Amino acid sequence: MNRRISAAWGLAVLAITGLHLLAGHLTAAGTGTQTTNLLLNWAAPIGLSLTAVAYTNHTANHAPTASPAPRAE
Numbered sequence: 001m002n003r004r005i006s007a008a009w010g011l012a013v014l015a016i017t018g019l020h021l022l023a024g025h026l027t028a029a030g031t032g033t034q035t036t037n038l039l040l041n042w043a044a045p046i047g048l049s050l051t052a053v054a055y056t057n058h059t060a061n062h063a064p065t066a067s068p069a070p071r072a073e
Contacts, residue, residue, distance in 0.1 A: 001063045005056050012052040016045040 023040035026032030 001059055005059055008055045008059075009052050012048045015048055019044050 019040045023032060023037055026036055026040075
């Protein structure tokens with residue numbers, strides 16, 4: 001379960017990094033608009049983060065419960 005959650009967050013952070021790099025490249029090239037900047041630096045990262053939070057909650061809530069260890073007598 002932890003590996004799946006970590007992988008989801010890793011992918012989200014990787015995608016956000018790519019979006020920030022793309023926004024920076026477009027701005028430096030002079031082809032980025034204010035709307036593009038807003039979408040790539042704010043809207044999409046927030047959406048990806050919320051998706052990762054939802055996946056984390058879903059995965060944690062549907063995880064199998066650990067059974068108690070048997071008692072030694």
